[in-house]
Amino acid sequence: MAEQNEIKVEVKNLNFYYGNYHLLKNINLYFKRNSVCTLLGPSGCGKSTFLRTLNRMNDYTEGAKLTGEVLIDGKNIYDKSVDVVELRRNIGMVFQSPNPFPKSIFDNIAFGLKIHGIKNREFIVERVEKCLKYAGLYDEVKDKLHKSAFSLSGGQQQRLCIARAIATNPSILLMDEPTAYLDPASASIILDLITTFKKYYTIIIVSHNIQQAGRISDYSGFFLDGELIEFDEAGNFFTRPKDKRTENFITSRY
Amino acid sequence: MFNLKYKDDLYKIILSVFVLSVISVFLIAVTVILFYSYPAIIRYGFPFLWVKEWNPPKEVFGALTFLAGTFMVTFLALLFAIPFSFGIGIFLQEYCPLFLRGIFTVIIEMLAGIPSVVFGVWGVLTIVPWLRESVEPFFDRHFSSIPFLKVEENIGYGILAASIVVAFMILPIISSITKDSLASVPKIAKDGALAMGATKLDVIKDVSLPYALNGIYGGIILGFGRAVGETIAVVLLIGNQAIVPKSLFSVGYTISAVLANTFTFAVISPIYASAEVELALILLAVSLIINIVGRNILNKVIGGRFNRSQFGGG
DSSP: OOOOOGEEEEEEEEEEEEEEEEEEEEEEEETTTEEEEEEEETTTSHHHHHHHTTTTGGOOOEEEEEEEEEEEETTTSSSSTTTTTHHHHEEEEOOOOOOOSBHHHHHHHHHHHHHTTTTOOOHHHHHOOOOOHHOOOOOGGGTTTBBBBSSSSSSHHHHHHHHHHHHHOSSEEEEETTTTOOHHHHHHHHHHHHHHHHHTEEEEESSSSSSHHHHHEEEEEEETEEEEEEEEHHHHHHHSSSHHHHHHHTTTTO | OOOHHHHHHHHHHHHHHHHHHHHHHHHHHHHHHHHHHHHHHHHHHHGTTTTTOOETTTTEOOHHHHHHHHHHHHHHHHHHHHHHHHHHHHHIIOOOOOOOHHHHHHHHHHHSSSOOHHHHHHIIIIIHHHHIIIHHHHHHHHHHSGGGOOOOSSSSSSHHHHHHHHHHHHHHHHHHHHHHHHTTTOHHHHHHHHHHOOOOHHIIIIIIIIHHHHHHHHHHHHHHHHHHHOOHHHHHHHHOOOOOOOOOTTOOOOOOHHHHHHHHTTTTTTHHHHHHHHHHHHHHHHHHHHHHHHHHHHHHHHTTSGGGOOOOOO
C-alpha cells in the first residue's frame, strides 16, 4: 500500500448501476500522484463507465445509480457538498474521437477559462499560447488561431482537445482511448505527450491497445464484465500477470 | 416461368412510370400556370408587382396589396412562432424528462396534422373576439398615436388575427426541427463541454445551438414556406379587402386568399383569370425557392454529421 500523500485518487467499494444492469462491481483501487495508469479490457467491460465516474460525467444519465466512494485528495467527490463545476475544473478529460467545439482554435481553449469566470484577456491569451505549446500544437496553428477548430486534421484536433483539457490547470487528466481514431504517427505524438505530462498530472487512460498501454503505463488495471480483475505496477502486469484472465487478455485471447 | 432479369427490368419500368408520372404532373402544372399567366405578364409587365389597384371591371390589375398582405402575415407569423418554437424545441430535447418528451412530441405533431380550416374556425371563435374585446381597445387607448399599431376598425379580423393563427400552424414545424437538430448534435461534443465544468446552459449556448443552427435555419425556412401559402385559415380571418395594410390591426388580403375567394368567377374573363394565375405563379415561385433553400440547408446538416471533424481521420 502506498503512503497516503502519494495517493491522488482512491476508489472504494464502487458500484454502478444503469437500470437493471450492474455495470461496475465493487471496484477498489487507487491512483498514485503523477503516474500514468492505463485501464484495459474488452469492449463493454465497464472501463469507460468507470472513467466517467471519476469526474461524475454520469450525473446526467437518467436511470444511473452509484454507490461507494471516489476520494480525490482524500475528499469524496460524491459528497453532497462537492461543487461539480469546481471538481471538473480540476479534472481534464480527453475523449475517444476529437471533439472540438464549433468555435475558433483560440476560443476552444479559452472556453474552459471563460466558464470558470476568468475575464482577464491577457491572462487568457497567455494561457492559450502556453497550452498549445504544451500540447505541441503551437507552431502548427499560431498563424490561424482564429480559424475554426474543424479546419485542423484529426491528430491536430485531438492535440487541441488535450490543450483544452489542461487549460484550467487541472491536476488529473482522464483520457478515454485518446488515440482510437488516429493514424499511427498522430497516435505516437500523443503517447509522447502523455509521458511528458505525468510531471504535472495524474493521468488515467482507458485503452484498447495493449502495446500502447505497455509503452506508457506506470500502472495498469484489467476490467472484465464490470469487475476489476487485476491492478498492478505495469512491469508486473504486463510480464507476470497473476490472474489467468489478465494473461489471456494481454496475450490477445479476448 | 419468368426470367429473373426480365422480372427485375419489369419492376424497374413500372416504378419508373410512377416516378415519371409525378414529375410530369409537376411539369404540366407549371406549364399550365405559365401558359395561362402569359397574357397578363405581357399586358402588365413588371409593374404588376407594385401597382396597388386591383379592379377587375376596369381590367386594372396590380398585385401589391396581396403581396403586402402575404408577406406581412408570413413575417408576423414567423416573428410570433420562432421564439416559442425555440423554447419548445430546446425544452423537449434538453430539459424534458424522457417520459414526457414522447407525449409532448406526439401532441405537437398532432398540431401539425390539424386541417387548416379547423385552425381558421378556432381563430374566428376565439382569437377574433379576444382581439376585438380586449386587445384592440387596449391598443386604441394607449398606442393610437403609433401608426403601425393604430386600430382602424375595431372588428377583430385582420392581419394580426391571421398572423396569430398561422403562427400556431407553423409552430410544430419549427419546433420539431429545432428539437431534431439539437438531437443530432454529437453527444461527445456536449460531453466535452460538460467535462470542462460547463453547466447545461453553457453547453446549449456554446455547443448545441452553434451545431444545430443550420438545421434550425432550415426549419424556419420551411415554416416560411408553409406560412406564405396558407389559405383557408387566412381567408376566414384576414378580412379579405384589397388594401395595403397600414397597421397590425388593418384588414388585408393575401395571394392565396384572393385566389380561393375569387378564382371561380375570375375564369369568366380571360385577362382577369390570367392576372389571378399570375398571382399563383408568384406564390409558386416563392414557395419553391423557399423550399429548395430550406431543404438544402437541412440536407447539409444531415451530411455534416458525418464529416471528418467528428471522426478524427487525420
